[in-house]
Amino acid sequence: MIGGWLKQRAARRRPASAGSALDRRQGAWLLGAAALTMAPHASWLPPWISGLCAALLAWRGLLLWHGRQAPSPWLLLALTAAAAAGVRAEFGHFFGKDPGVALLALLLGLKLLEIRAARDARAAVMLCFFLQLAIFFEDQSFPVAALALSASLLGLAALVAQADPNGRSGEHLRVAGTLMAQGLPFMLILFVLFPRIDGPLWGLPADAFSARTGLSESMSPGSISALSQSGEIAFRASFAGEVPARRQRYWRGPVLTRFDGRTWQAEHAQEAAAPFHAADGKRIDYTLTLEAHGKRWLLALDFPGATGAALRHTSDFQLLAPRPVRSRVQHELSAHPAAVAGLAETAATLAAARRLPPGFNPRTQALAARLAADAESHEQILQRAVSHLRDAGLLYTLRPPLLGRDSVDEFLFGSRRGFCEHFASAFTVLMRAAGVPARVVTGYQGGEINPVDGNLVVRQLDAHAWSEVWLAGRGWVRVDPTYLAAPRRIDDGLAAALPAGEALPFTLRAQHDWLRNMRLRWEALSNAWNQRVLGYNPERQRALLSRLGLAPGDAWRLAGMLAAAIGVPFLCLLLWAGRRRRSTDPLDRAWQALSTKLAARGLARQPWEGPHDYTQRVASAIPELAAAVRAIGVDYASLRYGPHSDGARLAALRKKIDALRLP
Amino acid sequence: MPNFHVERLLEAASQIILGKGHELRLAFACLIARGHLLIEDVPGVGKTTLAHTLAQLTGLQLQRVQFTSDLLPADILGASIFDRDTNAFRFHPGPVFAQVVLADEINRATPKTQSALLEAMEERQITADGHSFELPEPFFVIATQNPAHQIGTFPLPESQLDRFLLRIRLGYPDPMAERALLMGEDRRSVLERRTPVIGPAELMGLQRAAQALHVADRLIDYVQALLSATRHDAELATGLSPRAGLGLLSAARAWALIDGRDHVLPEDVQTLFPHVAAHRLHLAGDARPVPATTLARLIQSVALP
Numbered sequence: 001m002i003g004g005w006l007k008q009r010a011a012r013r014r015p016a017s018a019g020s021a022l023d024r025r026q027g028a029w030l031l032g033a034a035a036l037t038m039a040p041h042a043s044w045l046p047p048w049i050s051g052l053c054a055a056l057l058a059w060r061g062l063l064l065w066h067g068r069q070a071p072s073p074w075l076l077l078a079l080t081a082a083a084a085a086g087v088r089a090e091f092g093h094f095f096g097k098d099p100g101v102a103l104l105a106l107l108l109g110l111k112l113l114e115i116r117a118a119r120d121a122r123a124a125v126m127l128c129f130f131l132q133l134a135i136f137f138e139d140q141s142f143p144v145a146a147l148a149l150s151a152s153l154l155g156l157a158a159l160v161a162q163a164d165p166n167g168r169s170g171e172h173l174r175v176a177g178t179l180m181a182q183g184l185p186f187m188l189i190l191f192v193l194f195p196r197i198d199g200p201l202w203g204l205p206a207d208a209f210s211a212r213t214g215l216s217e218s219m220s221p222g223s224i225s226a227l228s229q230s231g232e233i234a235f236r237a238s239f240a241g242e243v244p245a246r247r248q249r250y251w252r253g254p255v256l257t258r259f260d261g262r263t264w265q266a267e268h269a270q271e272a273a274a275p276f277h278a279a280d281g282k283r284i285d286y287t288l289t290l291e292a293h294g295k296r297w298l299l300a301l302d303f304p305g306a307t308g309a310a311l312r313h314t315s316d317f318q319l320l321a322p323r324p325v326r327s328r329v330q331h332e333l334s335a336h337p338a339a340v341a342g343l344a345e346t347a348a349t350l351a352a353a354r355r356l357p358p359g360f361n362p363r364t365q366a367l368a369a370r371l372a373a374d375a376e377s378h379e380q381i382l383q384r385a386v387s388h389l390r391d392a393g394l395l396y397t398l399r400p401p402l403l404g405r406d407s408v409d410e411f412l413f414g415s416r417r418g419f420c421e422h423f424a425s426a427f428t429v430l431m432r433a434a435g436v437p438a439r440v441v442t443g444y445q446g447g448e449i450n451p452v453d454g455n456l457v458v459r460q461l462d463a464h465a466w467s468e469v470w471l472a473g474r475g476w477v478r479v480d481p482t483y484l485a486a487p488r489r490i491d492d493g494l495a496a497a498l499p500a501g502e503a504l505p506f507t508l509r510a511q512h513d514w515l516r517n518m519r520l521r522w523e524a525l526s527n528a529w530n531q532r533v534l535g536y537n538p539e540r541q542r543a544l545l546s547r548l549g550l551a552p553g554d555a556w557r558l559a560g561m562l563a564a565a566i567g568v569p570f571l572c573l574l575l576w577a578g579r580r581r582r583s584t585d586p587l588d589r590a591w592q593a594l595s596t597k598l599a600a601r602g603l604a605r606q607p608w609e610g611p612h613d614y615t616q617r618v619a620s621a622i623p624e625l626a627a628a629v630r631a632i633g634v635d636y637a638s639l640r641y642g643p644h645s646d647g648a649r650l651a652a653l654r655k656k657i658d659a660l661r662l663p
Numbered sequence: 664m665p666n667f668h669v670e671r672l673l674e675a676a677s678q679i680i681l682g683k684g685h686e687l688r689l690a691f692a693c694l695i696a697r698g699h700l701l702i703e704d705v706p707g708v709g710k711t712t713l714a715h716t717l718a719q720l721t722g723l724q725l726q727r728v729q730f731t732s733d734l735l736p737a738d739i740l741g742a743s744i745f746d747r748d749t750n751a752f753r754f755h756p757g758p759v760f761a762q763v764v765l766a767d768e769i770n771r772a773t774p775k776t777q778s779a780l781l782e783a784m785e786e787r788q789i790t791a792d793g794h795s796f797e798l799p800e801p802f803f804v805i806a807t808q809n810p811a812h813q814i815g816t817f818p819l820p821e822s823q824l825d826r827f828l829l830r831i832r833l834g835y836p837d838p839m840a841e842r843a844l845l846m847g848e849d850r851r852s853v854l855e856r857r858t859p860v861i862g863p864a865e866l867m868g869l870q871r872a873a874q875a876l877h878v879a880d881r882l883i884d885y886v887q888a889l890l891s892a893t894r895h896d897a898e899l900a901t902g903l904s905p906r907a908g909l910g911l912l913s914a915a916r917a918w919a920l921i922d923g924r925d926h927v928l929p930e931d932v933q934t935l936f937p938h939v940a941a942h943r944l945h946l947a948g949d950a951r952p953v954p955a956t957t958l959a960r961l962i963q964s965v966a967l968p
């Protein structure tokens with residue numbers, strides 16, 4: 001029954017579509033738009049769906065190329081059912097973003113095959129536009145936006161080609177470009193003024209919980225070296241003044257106090273609105289733009305200064321956001337590198353910072369006992385430990401050997417090869433064994449200044465771990481044991497510190513300078529995009545509106561402003577279009593001037609009125625002007641419709657029209 | 664500067680047909696545009712006299728055929744008759760072999776006879792017994808037609824109406840003209856005394872001059888827009904054909920020539936449009952002839968390019 005209905009439908013539509021069916025050029029525009037629309041989706045859709053979409057597009061292309069009819073409705077119906085079943089099998093349901101987008105992509109491919117009439121093509125273009133919006137659910141980066149924009153352009157060109165099947169292809173593209181350019185100011189106005197809602201621009205709640213790379217609340221051997229393979233950006237910082245030296249750029253993340261022999265974990269710390277230390281001394285102001293990592297901590301430069309009310313300080317000098325960071329955030333922060341922190345630490349904290357699991361690392365315990373013997377102060381123990389480690393012949397490497405139960409012993413006395421977590425862990429254990437309160441701090445160290453925009457970029461591979469030792473009278477003092485073995489890690493960055501032949505992300509290798517350069521430029525561009533476009537959140541909108549003199553929540557004025565902001569450019573465009581039509585031809589302009597002049601007497605020319613009839617009408621209405629107006633009519637008629645055009649006569653006509661005075 | 668020949672023609676004609684200056688101009692325009700003229704009106708308003716006047720003033724020979732329901736094609740075209748002297752069939756040309764053919768009351772004849780004449784009009788030659796015979800030049804058919812609702816008529820089919828360039832109506836004379844008509848002597852005897860104003864050669868010269876008249880691109884655009892308006896109007900059953908468009912343009916050229924201009928104005932097109940379109944267009948639905956108000960509305964719906 002459905003088959004019969006489909007056939008009837010097809011038969012009914014075919015004759016009507018004879019003139020308007022997809023021609024080859026329009027089809028090419030449409031296929032181009034669909035391909036560009038689907039391309040970004042391919043990277044997150046299940047492979048079989050991407051493959052099927054590509055196959056459908058290719059099929060359509062072949063049919064188009066050979067000028068063949070669309071396949072039978074039966075086949076398409078079967079394909080649609082199969083595709084829907086496949087989506088159902090893949091996702092388990094039809095609801096939600098991912099199955100929805102997958103289904104739409106498949107339907108677009110099928111719709112392209114089903115095109116028999118002009119409206120089918122239009123529907124396909126609309127479907128393309130919708131899928132272009134859906135791209136932003138997954139990715140809002142600059143290149144993807146550019147891709148979506150080009151896809152929209154091709155979709156518009158397909159519509160233009162449909163309206164004007166005989167025009168040139170270049171003309172189609174030009175008209176589509178003009179349409180898009182005309183839409184641009186409205187897009188900008190809506191972007192700036194349309195009320196924002198809290199939350200990421202395109203995110204859905206489910207996105208916020210997806211796994212991300214980055215630091216965690218615990219550290220065991222290998223957890224930070226795993227990050228060193230990732231060139232992904234962790235955060236950016238732009239400094240108000242001079243950028244501090246690389247050796248000072250320690251970005252504090254989770255502070256790890258509890259040790260079970262293998263894994264370091266964070267102890268519960270107190271939270272407060274103000275710092276637990278005296279934030280004084282030299283002050284560095286900077287703006288931190290943190291990528292989403294799903295955790296509460298911010299990566300603040302040591303030691304953080306006072307902040308706005310929303311942020312929290314912990315007793316181990318971290319800075320926390322009120323909620324887990326699930327989209328890119330920006331904060332104005334300050335740092336006091338010379339501040340003294342933790343002078344009056346509680347006994348419980350200090351005890352926790354001395355606790356070691358019993359029965360681990362006996363050789364380290366013995367070494368600690370030797371270092372601590374007849375030492376006068378903790379400072380002295382620290383000095384001895386530092387010089388011992390410096391002379392121990394330890395090697396900094398991304399590929400340390402696997403360690404067994406007594407990991408610190410094995411590192412210090414066996415393999416002697418390790419990454420920063422090995423150094424920090426070993427040093428902290430050694431200090432604790434010698435009775436000095438110590439803990440591991442994880443975070444990021446260094447970062448790279450992008451010369452294009454001057455911002456500091458810190459990547460996952462800059463993740464680092466170091467130690468903090470508590471000394472009476474000096475508070476918590478940072479000791480970076482990695483520096484003892486590989487000072488270049490701190491002075492010059494990871495790439496410089498590693499022995500030759502160690503794996504690093506391709507673009508970070510020193511020998512690919514031009515590649516690095518391109519990468520830097522690219523990152524500056526995407527940073528600008530992030531800051532200006534994606535970072536335009538409700539707060540920044542409020543700030544902008546209040547600078548424009550609008551109180552927050554002033555809905556009526558905002559609506560009025562929005563209407564004015566849309567209406568005024570639209571009116572300008574309209575006037576411009578009207579002006580342009582009038583001003584194409586000087587003769588037309590002169591003739592229009594006559595009508596405009598006489599309009600004061602209600603004698604404007606009717607659009608269908610010829611020159612002779614018009615001047616005759618004017619002459620009988622204003623007898624004083626009869627002769628002059630009739631002469632003008634004759635002159636205009638012979639210039640406009642006569643065989644000869646003549647600049648001098650045109651000038652004379654213009655003069656006559658100018659000279660005309662209404663009595 | 665009005666054309667000298669045309670001026671004299673019009674003046675002479677208006678002395679015979681009183682108070683019908685505009686219709687006379689239209690008739691001459693049709694002649695100069697090498698089209699055929701259809702006059703539609705009730706009997707007795709001077710249709711035949713107009714035909715006579717046109718022929719007499721241009722020095723063309725006239726043949727009049729009164730169409731009746733028993734008229735046969737051969738009565739118009741001619742017939743081959745056996746000639747004893749030469750022992751062969753000889754073609755005897757019918758009344759259509761004249762420079763001006765007045766087909767009186769054309770809608771009284773059967774469609775077969777009508778179409779015989781109309782085919783001759785289009786081809787400007789007739790074929791009989793395998794021989795073609797050229798019709799004289801200039802060749803001008805004036806057909807008169809009673810309004811279709813009168814009894815005993817065979818309305819001309821649309822395809823044949825399309826062969827007439829213009830359709831005019833004479834209508835009753837205005838009171839002044841009618842009084843002069845009633846007081847003066849018989850029009851026919853006035854006409855018989857009249858000598859031709861120009862000869863066939865001058866007429867053909869006028870026809871060539873009209874054909875060569877300049878038409879601006881904007882005017883072509885305008886004609887196209889008008890044609891397109893008739894094709895996309897909801898009130899009309901069908902639009903004007905390209906032949907009608909060509910006819911409109913050549914009639915406008917002739918009109919401009921009569922007016923003494925070297926170029927065609929939109930007004931020329933607007934003046935001629937009702938006469939070119941009225942017999943070619945029908946209302947959608949009940950196929951009634953299109954009223955003048957619809958044509959005026961069509962003209963006013965198309966802006967000058």
